[in-house]
Amino acid sequence: MNQFKNILYVAQDAIAHEQELARAVSLAESSQADLTVVDVVPVISAGISMPPGGPISTQLQSDAVSRRRAELESLVTPYQRHGRIQVEVLVGQMFLEVIRAVSRNKYDLLIKPAENPGFIERLFGSGDMHILRKCPCPVWLTRPDDKPNYKRILAAVDFNLDNLPDTVQQSLNQQILELASSLALSDLASLHLVHVWDAPAEMTVRSWADNPDEAGMAYVESERSRHESAFNRLRDQLRDQIGKEAYDYLLPQFNLRRGAASTVIPEMAKQLQTDLVVMGTVARTGIAGLFIGNTAETILEQLQCSVLAVKPPGFVTPIKLSE
CATH class of the missing domain: 3.40.50.620 (HUPs)
Known part of the structure; x- marks a missing residue:
């Protein structure tokens, strides 16, 4: 920290x-x-009859x-x-x-x-x-x-797998990892990382295939594998970030879940009885009006634990110093 x-x-x-x-x-x-x-x-x-300033x-x-x-x-x-x-x-x-x-x-x-x-x-x-x-x-x-010391910390990360390497998302994930692991080490808390994935084109693939079940299963497995590979790279990044000794002490739990992040993350926080959720709230920067994602807002509205919310470098607040 x-x-x-x-x-x-x-x-x-x-x-x-x-x-x-x-x-x-x-x-x-x-x-x-x-x-x-x-x-x-x-x-x-x-x-x-007496406005402010009198x-x-x-x-x-x-x-x-x-x-x-x-x-x-x-x-x-x-x-x-x-x-x-x-x-x-x-x-x-x-x-x-x-x-x-x-x-x-x-x-x-x-x-x-x-x-x-x-x-x-x-x-x-x-x-x-x-x-x-x-x-x-x-x-x-x-x-x-x-609590004076947290017992369970949940860090939610995301990946952009469809475009070129996304430095904004990578930076956001790095901040989330650093904050969550640092707090887990200082509080002697367990650290859980979650990434939620889905296969949005499954029904489309099935509708165009000669063998819908086989094609659908292959597509879903391909999507799961892509997300798992990205999650494994993040695991290596965390180990390099905090060092092998600290990593082996923490033994962070990595959870790859299929579904909607707006549902899965609050449910997981509740199931784990999480004390703190560390998460990003926006993945694009430089646009004054774009200050939080719909998914992040839906998650935050459901959480009943403390939250540490992070924005990536370059975020522009719409609030002016004077109006």
């Missing part, structure tokens, strides 16, 4: 932070990274910021012996100001307890989903009752 040098921790009011903040402090310390703890207070208006609302806003800053400073005081922790209070809408802070200060990791709205069967609220979609750096959303 030494790749992180500038970490942002989002400490929303009314959410317990002791365990999550302790993890962020420990990560910053082990990575020799800077750590900033931030919260966002809403814009305050003194009343319907003398009364300005004073109310200043008081709210000062009060929240004092609370954050109290929150981080027990950890200051580990190194200087910066505190900042922003004003505006949570996800917008957090993403702007990431862009402005070049944070390379965002850690935030999940909103966990009680009125829906979903761990991540709308603000969390906005951050997952649009934040340019890796986003680590934690369960409010997260």
